[in-house]
Amino acid sequence: MGKLAHDHTAEDCVELVTIFQNLAKVDLETVATLVTHHHYKNGEYLFSAGDTADSLIIVAHGQAKVFQMSANGKEQMLRVLQTGDFDGEAALFSNSEHNSFAQALMDTDVCQISRQDFQKLMQETPEMAVNMVNALGRRISELEQQNTEVTTASVESRLASYLLETSAGLDEEIFTLPLKKKDIATYLGTTPETISRKLTALANQGMIQKISNNKFKILDSDRLMMID
Amino acid sequence: MGKLAHDHTAEDCVELVTIFQNLAKVDLETVATLVTHHHYKNGEYLFSAGDTADSLIIVAHGQAKVFQMSANGKEQMLRVLQTGDFDGEAALFSNSEHNSFAQALMDTDVCQISRQDFQKLMQETPEMAVNMVNALGRRISELEQQNTEVTTASVESRLASYLLETSAGLDEEIFTLPLKKKDIATYLGTTPETISRKLTALANQGMIQKISNNKFKILDSDRLMMID
DNA sequence: CGCGGAATTGATAATTCTCAATCAATGTGG
DNA sequence: CCACATTGATTGAGAATTATCAATTCCGCG
Numbered sequence: 001m002g003k004l005a006h007d008h009t010a011e012d013c014v015e016l017v018t019i020f021q022n023l024a025k026v027d028l029e030t031v032a033t034l035v036t037h038h039h040y041k042n043g044e045y046l047f048s049a050g051d052t053a054d055s056l057i058i059v060a061h062g063q064a065k066v067f068q069m070s071a072n073g074k075e076q077m078l079r080v081l082q083t084g085d086f087d088g089e090a091a092l093f094s095n096s097e098h099n100s101f102a103q104a105l106m107d108t109d110v111c112q113i114s115r116q117d118f119q120k121l122m123q124e125t126p127e128m129a130v131n132m133v134n135a136l137g138r139r140i141s142e143l144e145q146q147n148t149e150v151t152t153a154s155v156e157s158r159l160a161s162y163l164l165e166t167s168a169g170l171d172e173e174i175f176t177l178p179l180k181k182k183d184i185a186t187y188l189g190t191t192p193e194t195i196s197r198k199l200t201a202l203a204n205q206g207m208i209q210k211i212s213n214n215k216f217k218i219l220d221s222d223r224l225m226m227i228d
Numbered sequence: 229m230g231k232l233a234h235d236h237t238a239e240d241c242v243e244l245v246t247i248f249q250n251l252a253k254v255d256l257e258t259v260a261t262l263v264t265h266h267h268y269k270n271g272e273y274l275f276s277a278g279d280t281a282d283s284l285i286i287v288a289h290g291q292a293k294v295f296q297m298s299a300n301g302k303e304q305m306l307r308v309l310q311t312g313d314f315d316g317e318a319a320l321f322s323n324s325e326h327n328s329f330a331q332a333l334m335d336t337d338v339c340q341i342s343r344q345d346f347q348k349l350m351q352e353t354p355e356m357a358v359n360m361v362n363a364l365g366r367r368i369s370e371l372e373q374q375n376t377e378v379t380t381a382s383v384e385s386r387l388a389s390y391l392l393e394t395s396a397g398l399d400e401e402i403f404t405l406p407l408k409k410k411d412i413a414t415y416l417g418t419t420p421e422t423i424s425r426k427l428t429a430l431a432n433q434g435m436i437q438k439i440s441n442n443k444f445k446i447l448d449s450d451r452l453m454m455i456d
Numbered sequence: 457c458g459c460g461g462a463a464t465t466g467a468t469a470a471t472t473c474t475c476a477a478t479c480a481a482t483g484t485g486g
Numbered sequence: 487c488c489a490c491a492t493t494g495a496t497t498g499a500g501a502a503t504t505a506t507c508a509a510t511t512c513c514g515c516g
Binding site: 180181182192193195196197200213 | 462463464
């Protein structure tokens with residue numbers, strides 16, 4: 001019944017993910033038995049709006065975009081789930097449906113725990129609940145930050161922040177944008193055309209370098225931060 | 229040492245507040261012993277940026293606005309704490325400073341629990357931690373919703389939503405906006421002038437009625453919801 | 457090699473901001 | 487209780503940013 005020790009994906013789930021950090025070894029083993037994992041190829045859906053939302057979904061490796069569909073059929077980007085990020089909705093509210101979509105942007109490994117198991121886990125492992133509270137708190141800060149930016153800063157400034165965030169934590173000088181311009185646009189609250197123009201503007205001002213369509217190099221991060 | 233049974237404010241704290249709901253009677257009594265309470269008059273500050281953030285702050289009665297100060301000295305509204313709402317920052321992250329201000333908008337009663345006590349409470353009362361996770365989850369949903377609106381909808385639409393939210397849950401036909409136009413403006417990501425004009429526009433279209441400067445009446449909530 | 461989605465570019469329109477002036481409301485001290 | 491000061495709200499006119507619509511162009515892929 002138990003997972004094998006060489007089941008790397010299951011290990012990733014409990015090791016990589018912040019909400020499972022600082023847990024006692026026993027608890028980690030418990031978690032491992034409750035977790036199932038799935039693989040998604042680029043473009044496949046982790047879940048869709050209307051699906052029953054009955055489990056916590058954690059990205060063990062890869063990237064997935066989470067977006068909503070508005071009444072007129074337009075996509076609204078919510079966020080990109082990176083390795084270690086999770087989608088909370090399902091685990092938090094009882095018997096709800098997903099109101100958003102999640103789609104893999106590359107080959108992606110996902111861990112899942114059913115809401116029931118997860119709630120029990122929190123009851124039995126307060127450490128775990130505290131971790132969860134911290135993770136949610138961090139997400140709230142992010143969202144408040146993002147809200148402030150959207151209501152305050154110009155598109156050029158928001159785009160600059162986005163480039164800095166996206167490139168952060170990468171060793172590589174040159175980085176690839178995971179999203180299409182259309183998605184970046186709805187994420188930043190603007191249009192693909194404006195993204196195009198502003199990227200060109202930033203390049204002309206010597207702050208970034210366009211390598212290809214979706215590959216860029218940051219040339220002057222200080223100046224990017226100062227925009228607006 | 230224990231609180232008296234007639235200490236209404238302390239009771240309010242544990243009874244009104246969602247994160248203390250569904251707790252066993254014993255736990256409620258524990259909570260009551262850990263809580264201190266304070267009263268603030270209109271305009272007084274609950275905390276300021278730079279203050280040590282070492283306790284969870286819960287509004288037992290009244291209203292307070294939470295805002296940040298940008299580099300150039302402009303206020304950016306973050307949210308209005310209503311009765312039962314809390315400011316999490318302090319309780320969640322260790323030894324941090326407040327990066328925002330909270331100011332009472334009317335006579336306001338506040339309950340406080342030190343972070344230390346609150347963390348211990350979560351460890352010992354998993355129910356409590358689960359409540360907290362739920363509360364934070366709800367806040368995340370709100371913020372995501374708000375984000376989507378700001379990036380998607382016109383000012384007129386956002387203002388309409390704001391009016392509907394603000395008036396919701398009030399029996400009274402006529403309601404008073406708790407915030408000054410300046411604050412509503414930064415909250416919605418626009419300017420006081422635009423707020424003024426859009427309110428006039430909504431009134432001209434017969435969707436709302438201006439009673440006075442900050443008193444309004446919703447005439448056609450259906451149409452308000454449909455804007456944009 | 458050519459098809460098709462994505463990106464770019466251009467021209468124009470719409471929304472919202474900014475700045476400035478005026479007006480209203482609120483509170484204060486004599 | 488009134489004149490004055492102060493702060494907030496409104497209105498107008500012009501400017502700026504960004505959206506929209508349309509036309510190419512680019513690029514990956516079968």
